[in-house]
Every structure is written in structure tokens, then in C-alpha cells.
Amino acid sequence: MRPSAVRLLNILVPVKRTVDYAVKIRVNPDQKGIDLNVKHSMNPFDEIAVEEAVRLRERLKDEVKSIKVVTIGPPKSAETLRTALAMGADAGIHVEVPESAPAPEPLGVAKALRAIIEREKEKGGIDLVIMGKQAIDDDAGQTGQILAGLMDWAQATFASKIVVDVAKKEANVTREVDGGLEEVRCRLPLVVTTDLRLNEPRYASLPNIMKAKKKPIEKLTPSDLNVDLTPRLETLKVTEPPKRVGGGKVESVDELIAKLKEAGITPVKA
Amino acid sequence: MSCKPLLRHYATAPGPHALVFLEHRGGVIDSGSLSALTAAQQLGGQVSGLVVGAAEEVQAAVQSAKKLSGLSSLLHASSPQYAAPITEIISPLLERVLSNDSPFTHVVSAHSSFAKSLLPRVAAKLDAPAVSDITSVEHDASSNSTTFTRPIYAGNAIATVRAPQSIPIKFFTVRSTAFSAAVPQDGAQVEDKALDPVDVADPPTQHVKTDLTKSDRPELGVASRVVSGGRALKNAETFKSTMEPLADVLGAAIGASRAAVDAGYCDNSLQVGQTGKVVAPELYMAVGISGAIQHLAGMKDSKLIVAINKDPEAPIFQVADVGLVADLYEAVPQLVEKLKAQ
Numbered sequence: 141m142r143p144s145a146v147r148l149l150n151i152l153v154p155v156k157r158t159v160d161y162a163v164k165i166r167v168n169p170d171q172k173g174i175d176l177n178v179k180h181s182m183n184p185f186d187e188i189a190v191e192e193a194v195r196l197r198e199r200l201k202d203e204v205k206s207i208k209v210v211t212i213g214p215p216k217s218a219e220t221l222r223t224a225l226a227m228g229a230d231a232g233i234h235v236e237v238p239e240s241a242p243a244p245e246p247l248g249v250a251k252a253l254r255a256i257i258e259r260e261k262e263k264g265g266i267d268l269v270i271m272g273k274q275a276i277d278d279d280a281g282q283t284g285q286i287l288a289g290l291m292d293w294a295q296a297t298f299a300s301k302i303v304v305d306v307a308k309k310e311a312n313v314t315r316e317v318d319g320g321l322e323e324v325r326c327r328l329p330l331v332v333t334t335d336l337r338l339n340e341p342r343y344a345s346l347p348n349i350m351k352a353k354k355k356p357i358e359k360l361t362p363s364d365l366n367v368d369l370t371p372r373l374e375t376l377k378v379t380e381p382p383k384r385v386g387g388g389k390v391e392s393v394d395e396l397i398a399k400l401k402e403a404g405i406t407p408v409k410a
Numbered sequence: 411m412s413c414k415p416l417l418r419h420y421a422t423a424p425g426p427h428a429l430v431f432l433e434h435r436g437g438v439i440d441s442g443s444l445s446a447l448t449a450a451q452q453l454g455g456q457v458s459g460l461v462v463g464a465a466e467e468v469q470a471a472v473q474s475a476k477k478l479s480g481l482s483s484l485l486h487a488s489s490p491q492y493a494a495p496i497t498e499i500i501s502p503l504l505e506r507v508l509s510n511d512s513p514f515t516h517v518v519s520a521h522s523s524f525a526k527s528l529l530p531r532v533a534a535k536l537d538a539p540a541v542s543d544i545t546s547v548e549h550d551a552s553s554n555s556t557t558f559t560r561p562i563y564a565g566n567a568i569a570t571v572r573a574p575q576s577i578p579i580k581f582f583t584v585r586s587t588a589f590s591a592a593v594p595q596d597g598a599q600v601e602d603k604a605l606d607p608v609d610v611a612d613p614p615t616q617h618v619k620t621d622l623t624k625s626d627r628p629e630l631g632v633a634s635r636v637v638s639g640g641r642a643l644k645n646a647e648t649f650k651s652t653m654e655p656l657a658d659v660l661g662a663a664i665g666a667s668r669a670a671v672d673a674g675y676c677d678n679s680l681q682v683g684q685t686g687k688v689v690a691p692e693l694y695m696a697v698g699i700s701g702a703i704q705h706l707a708g709m710k711d712s713k714l715i716v717a718i719n720k721d722p723e724a725p726i727f728q729v730a731d732v733g734l735v736a737d738l739y740e741a742v743p744q745l746v747e748k749l750k751a752q
Contacts, residue, residue: 164703165563174567246530247539276684279562280542282530285497289534294614295497297527300678312618317523318631319435319679320622324496327614336668336685337678372539372577376557376570384710387731389722393744396716397752399732403714405635405693407749408661 148205149306149328151193152266153229154253155186155211157220158277171377182220185272187227188334191341193270194228196304203306205264206230212252212369214239218357225352226344232357237369243278244369250286255365257291266329268311273298273333284333294326298335304328425551426455429485429507431519431528433495434463437470441632442520444478444591446584450518451480451592453549453556458514460507461486462500464493472602479595489607494617497527502608504532508579516549516556521583533581540581541571545588556580564684564707586631587690587711623677630680633663635693638682638709641669642698642719642738649675652742653697659749665689665709667699683708698738701726718742 159165160179167174182190190209197204209224210233211217221232235252237244244252257266274281288295296302296313300321303312309328314321316335344352362369390396400406428450433440450457459481461471468488475484485507491499508514517532519525521543533540544558545568554575562569573580630636637656643649649670657664665682666675682689684707694712699705701717701724709715710729717730720737727733734741 159563161704165566167567174563245539247534247537250534274685277563279560279564279684280540281526282533282540282542285527285530286534286540289501289531295527295531296615297497298523315523316678317620320620320677322494322620323618325616325618330614337672372574373541374572374574376572378562379568379570381561381565381568381710384715384729386728386733389727389733389735393734393736393741393748396718396732396734396741396745397748400693400714400716403693405660405714407659407752 246282288331445586477594635662638665640667640699
């Protein structure tokens with residue numbers, strides 16, 4: 141006899157289109173930002189989040205009812221949604237902002253996500269949000285925590301392992317904290333943010349990329365969600381960091397030790 | 411609320427009033443929090459500390475925090491619930507401290523794993539944006555705005571951002587390596603005040619266990635010397651047998667690149683980089699590390715960077731003050747021997 145699940149799990153995965161992690165960025169001479177005419181891809185931590193959602197479904201089978209991905213960004217962010225759909229998500233939501241709009245802040249993004257979660261209520265609600273621990277462009281690392289705060293939900297940041305018990309409506313999450321690991325037990329609904337070591341994201345296969353083209357993407361605007369994405373912090377300027385000049389090479393270990401000595405670095409006495 | 415009389419004493423004082431969240435481990439204040447305190451002082455106003463934890467630990471932490479230079483008052487709250495720091499349990503306490511007629515204009519913490527989890531959640535409750543990992547801070551009392559610099563794009567650009575007057579409480583986390591640690595002062599004894607804990611009935615998150623990596627070496631984040639190993643170390647055994655003698659002879663902490671951590675050569679907590687620890691020691695010695703952008707983000711403010719790599723084209727040599735192109739399996743043991751002989 142098959143036990144019937146008390147409740148089925150709906151997962152939401154927010155993703156962000158960022159400058160590709162391997163690109164060496166250039167600061168614009170006008171000091172207003174960086175050159176964005178470069179390769180973009182999905183924020184690496186978000187790929188891990190999508191992968192984890194897909195793996196949860198592979199582990200829990202029918203207990204996972206849906207995996208939705210959402211992005212907030214310019215028209216081109218739709219590509220990022222397609223990538224997530226090709227990895228195994230079911231449907232996408234694109235909150236489109238104009239190309240020229242300033243990048244929204246974590247607080248604005250979290251409010252938009254809150255509005256999306258509210259909208260999803262009539263479709264069964266969201267039980268689990270999995271998102272990256274930080275975006276590699278603004279390096280803020282706040283959105284997940286803010287969303288959990290706005291919703292008054294449990295949060296588990298910097299996750300390196302997630303075990304969900306759908307029947308109990310609980311998740312055990314191992315977190316990477318300063319100095320080691322910490323395990324917490326969280327009640328659903330829950331916001332999890334992913335650390336690097338949670339999983340190894342899959343590559344989307346060509347058939348899956350083709351299939352992803354048929355998956356639905358709902359388009360919304362910030363005003364549909366009744367949110368204002370105008371930044372509240374003013375970015376005055378963006379500059380190059382101070383340049384480090386390599387000091388050249390030495391030929392031998394002896395020369396290396398001499399250089400260390402010159403800098404006042406001597407061995408410690410045991 | 412019982413703390414009101416103390417706080418009202420300062421409420422008439424002009425200028426900013428920062429609340430610094432002081433973290434501690436077993437009652438010993440974290441050095442990252444001491445740097446956050448230094449940053450808070452640069453706002454130019456009152457600075458209050460907040461210590462939270464289990465009773466015995468808070469007692470010890472309060473005793474040492476009271477002697478810190480730059481603190482104008484010290485708040486503390488203890489509860490068995492605070493023994494293991496859980497964001498959802500400590501957040502309501504901060505919300506209460508910051509609510510309504512609180513005198514605080516800024517909330518400051520280290521950019522530590524716990525504070526990174528806590529501050530944005532508390533800020534969200536107060537509908538305020540937060541600024542992460544700042545490397546400088548300047549407050550303009552006349553316009554009541556605060557200007558910060560912070561690294562973005564893995565430290566490849568520096569953003570200058572201003573939190574204007576319209577943000578009533580300004581939250582920020584501090585990059586510890588950018589500020590010196592506040593030190594105890596002779597004879598300083600600031601007033602301390604116990605706050606009632608906020609009891610969270612049926613918290614949504616419970617602590618199960620913590621596994622900390624034990625080490626006799628200096629702590630990576632604050633060590634004055636760091637030796638770091640990369641993928642070229644081949645496996646956990648060679649990582650250990652190569653890096654440990656080097657760390658010992660230099661009295662250094664051991665770090666690692668992401669590649670070394672992902673390959674399982676060493677523990678996650680040793681990772682140096684954009685998403686790991688950010689270090690700025692006197693000496694950073696990179697052994698068998700190519701120097702990817704993400705790694706450089708975590709160490710390029712080190713005073714002296716030494717690189718040992720057999721690939722002369724490795725990007726690490728572009729930032730290294732001293733580079734040695736050599737096989738690390740020959741160079742490192744030789745280096746250890748010769749340093750020992752000195």
C-alpha cells in the first residue's frame with residue numbers, strides 16, 4: 141500500500157543573470173559602472189540552486205509537485221531562465237525590467253520575490269525557496285535572508301547538504317559556517333541559500349535544451365507585482381582597485397629566503 | 411523596556427549612535443567584531459556594543475568587552491535559547507532593541523557567517539537596505555548620510571555607495587582585514603546593561619549540532635602569515651605532508667584554493683577567496699595555486715605575496731612580490747630545511 145503524501149512540495153528557485161565568472165571585468169572610464177558588453181551566464185550559486193531542486197525531485201519523486209524558476213532582470217535574462225528550464229525546472233517567471241534600469245537592490249528583489257510567492261498561493265503555494273548565497277557581481281549575499289525576514293520564514297544560509305522530509309514538513313540543512321559545519325533543523329516553508337559544495341551542477345543536454353523551449357515562461361513587470369525596484373542606496377562611483385605590481389621572479393630557494401629576510405620574515409623558533 | 415533609562419541618557423547626544431553586534435566564541439570576543447568596532451568608531455559618534463549568548467559566556471564576554479576602547483555603553487542579553495546562535499531566535503531581540511524610539515542610527519557587525527545571516531534579516535524587518543563587506547566608512551553628520559566603499563565583482567572593482575538620510579537605520583557588515591582590531595584600554599570600564607531576552611516560542615529553526623575543525627595553528631582569518639596550497643598538491647596526504655612543515659616553520663595558518671578544497675585535500679573552512687575567507691596577512695605564500703580571479707579576491711591585500719608554481723605563465727605571478735618558478739615538491743622541502751637551519 142502506498143502511503144499518500146500529506147502535502148506535495150512546491151519549490152521556487154530565483155536565478156540571476158550575471159557577468160560570467162571567468163570574465164576579467166573592466167571598469168568604465170566614466171566610473172559609473174563596468175563594461176557589460178561581455179559574456180553573461182547564470183550566477184554560479186544559482187546553478188547550484190537549480191541543480192539541488194532538480195535533485196530533490198529525483199530523490200523525492202512525486203513528493204515534489206513543481207519547480208519554478210524566477211528571474212528579475214532585463215529582456216536578456218530570459219536566456220538564464222531557459223538554461224534553468226533545460227536543467228529540469230518546469231516553468232519560469234520573468235520579471236522584466238528595462239535594459240537601462242539600475243540594478244535592483246537585494247531588498248527590492250526580495251520584495252518582488254515575496255509578491256511572487258503571494259501570487260503562487262492560489263496555485264498551491266511555495267514551500268521551499270532555494271537560491272544562491274550571493275551573486276558574483278554585487279557580492280552582497282543578502283537576498284535570501286531578507287526574503288526569509290519579509291516572509292517570517294525559517295532560513296538556512298550557506299547550505300552544503302539538504303535533507304527534506306516532506307511528510308514532517310521539515311528539512312535538515314548542513315551549513316558552512318566560520319570554522320566548520322553546523323546542522324540545523326528547519327520547519328517548512330523555508331529559504332535555503334546554497335554554498336559551492338552543495339552539488340555539482342549538470343550540463344543541460346541538447347534534447348533538454350530543445351524541450352526547455354516549449355516550457356512556459358510567464359512575463360511580469362514590477363508594477364504587476366506592485367513593487368518599486370528603485371535602489372535606495374546611491375552608487376556614487378565605481379573604480380578600479382589599486383593595482384598590484386608583481387615584483388618579479390627569483391631563481392632559487394636561497395634567493396627566495398633572502399627576499400623573505402629582507403621583508404623581515406624569519407622562521408619561528410620551535 | 412528596562413533598558414530605556416540608560417539609552418535615554420545618550421538620546422540627547424548629537425550625531426550618530428552605532429550598535430555593534432559583538433560576536434564571541436565561548437566568551438572570547440571574535441577579532442572580526444573588534445575590527446567592526448573600529449569601523450563603528452569612524453562614524454564619529456556614540457558606540458554601543460551588544461553581546462548575546464548563554465549566561466556564563468556572556469558574563470565572560472562582557473568582562474572583556476567593558477575594557478574595550480571606543481565603546482560608550484554595552485548591552486547584553488543572555489538566555490539558554492541563545493547558546494547556539496540561530497538567526498530566527500536572535501533576530502527578534504535586535505528588532506526590539508532597534509524598535510521605535512531607539513537611539514541607534516547604525517547597526518554594525520563583522521562580515522562573519524553568522525552576522526551575514528542575521529543582519530539582512532533584521533534589516534528586512536525594519537525595511538532598510540544593508541551594505542555588505544565594507545572597506546571604508548565616513549559619516550556626514552550635517553546631511554545624516556553615510557558613505558561606504560566595498561569591493562564588487564570579486565574585488566575587481568570598488569563601489570562607493572551612499573546611504574542617504576532617507577534610510578533611518580543604516581546596516582552594514584565590515585571586512586575585518588580593512589580595519590585594525592579595537593584594543594582593551596587601561597582603566598576603561600563602560601557601563602553595562604542587561605536586556606531581557608526575547609523568548610521565541612516554538613522557533614522555526616533548531617540547532618542540531620556544530621562541528622568545528624580543530625587546529626593548533628593561528629586562525630586563518632587573522633593570522634599574520636598564511637601558507638596556502640592548491641590543486642598541484644595532488645591529494646590530502648601530500649597536502650598535509652607538504653604544507654604542515656612549511657606552516658610550522660613560519661608559524662603560519664594554512665589556507666587553500668577552491669580547487670584544493672573541492673578535491674578534498676583539506677577542510678572547506680580553509681578556503682581563501684571570493685566565497686571563502688578574505689585574508690590580508692603580512693606574508694601570503696601561494697604554493698601550487700594558479701591564481702584565479704576568485705582566489706585573488708581573497709588575498710590580494712596581503713602585504714607580501716610569495717608564489718611557488720612550476721608554470722611561469724600562472725596569473726599568480728602577476729600579483730606576487732616574489733615568484734619562484736619551480737616544482738613545489740623540490741622547492742618547498744628545500745625551503746623548510748633552509749629556514750630551519752637559520
